[in-house]
Amino acid sequence: MKVGTLKEIKNHEYRVGLTPNAVLAYKNAGHAVFVEKGAGEGCGYSNDQYIAAGAKIMTTARDIWAEADLIVKVKEPLESEYGLIRENQIIYTYLHLAPDRPQVDALLKAKCIAIAYETIRDNKGQLPCLKPMSQIAGRLAVQIGARYLEKPMGGRGVLLSGVPGVPHAEIVVLGAGGVGSSAVKIAVGMGAHVTVVDLDNDRLEYLEDIYGSQITTLYSTPENIDDILPRADLVVGAVLVPGSAAPKLIRNKHLPVMKDGSVIVDVAIDQGGCSEASRPTTHDNPVFIKDGVVNYCVGNMPGAVSYTSTNALGNATLRYGLQIAKLGLEPALKQDSGLMQGLNVYKGHVTYKGVAEAHGLDYTPADNVVR
Ligand SMILES: NC(=O)c1ccc[n+]([C@@H]2O[C@H](COP(=O)([O-])OP(=O)(O)OC[C@H]3O[C@@H](n4cnc5c(N)ncnc54)[C@H](O)[C@@H]3O)[C@@H](O)[C@H]2O)c1
Incomplete structure (x- = not known):
């Protein structure tokens, strides 16, 4: 799978979706990794560290959105990014869709697959990425x-x-x-x-x-x-x-x-x-x-300690990302019901009940569409 990460553009957001160590883990598992130039600067990771880990550096966010099958981020896509999301592209990040109708509409329109860190559950029912x-x-x-x-x-x-x-x-x-x-x-x-x-x-x-x-x-x-x-x-x-x-x-x-x-x-x-x-x-x-x-x-208090937060977030999110990359999205979701609960939007359907209810939209249970 082609995995990509971007420089976050939200105000004062210094975290990054992939550390150089995470890049190495994806590379060792046989995947290609693309990193936007300067993506890790806010938490002290240089382009050279990403290159040493095996990533290809790309100059613009547009390049990453165009290349990657799996986008690993920290914050939700912002308005300037909506038009760059591609059909069937997997976005794996914090989404917080309940209060954000424009984002829901953009994800539905793009027919992408959006997995929210904040709704993934572990086998104790807890929220491991939160x-x-x-x-x-x-x-x-x-x-x-x-x-x-x-x-x-x-x-x-x-x-x-x-x-x-x-x-x-x-x-x-x-x-x-x-x-x-x-x-x-x-x-x-x-x-x-x-x-x-x-x-x-x-x-x-x-x-x-x-x-x-x-x-x-x-x-x-x-x-x-x-x-x-x-x-x-x-x-x-x-x-x-x-x-x-x-x-x-x-x-x-x-x-x-x-x-x-x-x-x-x-x-x-x-x-x-x-x-x-x-x-x-x-x-x-x-x-x-x-x-x-x-x-x-x-x-967004954790943004102030971007190095610690990026690494702590990476520790929690990497294993699910690797599973998606290794097995493919649908088998990975079917294998792990907790990861399935992270699925908020799937190819034009809202698959998370709370998000559908918050916006008065149709709700499609993830099991009905993930085959
Ligand atoms: N500002 C930030 O940057 C930031 C970062 C992380 C988390 N948060 C937020 O911090 C809040 C707490 O998160 P958490 O992970 O600790 O939640 P949690 O569910 O682990 O703990 C919340 C606690 O509040 C208690 N509680 C509920 N109602 C109460 C009441 N009336 N009186 C006393 N206690 C009550 C619950 O029993 C529970 O123990 C959340 O809103 C979370 O989103 C904010």
Whole structure:
């Protein structure tokens, strides 16, 4: 199979779909790999490294779209790319089609095959290609929060660990899933006192088993949240109700009673945010201050650590890509029902129920069209 990767063109997206190591894996399996010139620059991979791994460098994105059977990307195709997608071409990337009707129409019109990283499931029913980004965002949330607690950054001038004689910072983590448990890990490691809040007692029990008295676990009720927020130096918003807008656990009334210069990192912003005050911000302009509280609401946090994110994403996506290249698309899908769940669009059909429902389009179960 001819496999291609492109330089991402979304604002501040530095990740790349294939690392040189991934290129080598495809080459060793007997496939041809095409890489757009400069595609890996944002995460430190040079054209020479790709050439050494066996890739052919192509000058423009148009060349890659014209050549490759399987396009491995990070972000969804953007409008300027819609016209380049070819019939029967396989696009393997994050798609997030539910809120993006123009993209759905473009993929249907092109009669391509689109597999979304975010809906592939493993044999435990988990989302293996989404998980590493949650781990990264959770870890980053504490690192970023620590930075914005510094006085010159607008924060209250608090060091997470404190020092002997001066108390450590109070961190509240709302949600104890992939993002939340990663945030807890770093927060504990940095010497803060951590309170983690969730509705799922099993998640709280799991974290308490690991960290014991180093953390406090708290069941999520409005009263408990009213009580804990005024004491927080840093709040990490990490709740998720799959497929729905994030519940607004932090109400506007809470900000004026929080400490002046405290920080909210609302990681859940991609689902609308779990603070009423949140609105999406960008890496260019990541924070705004409301009622004395610093609010960080960047929707693509992992892009900031592009080297780590690219490699973590590659670790999760490579095996499925190799299976598609080795077996051919249809046999690979039929062999792995979890990969089949990644199929969102197939040759003019919407094959993912949630996407069809979100846009009022006809839904065709993947089993009916993949032969
Ligand atoms: N901003 C970014 O760059 C970025 C990166 C990665 C993930 N995310 C987002 O972060 C969010 C969390 O992702 P995740 O992987 O941790 O999800 P997850 O499903 O692993 O965990 C979410 C947790 O929230 C809990 N929860 C749900 N409702 C709650 C409530 N009312 N009170 C307390 N807890 C509640 C759930 O029980 C669950 O444990 C998602 O919206 C995800 O898309 C954002």
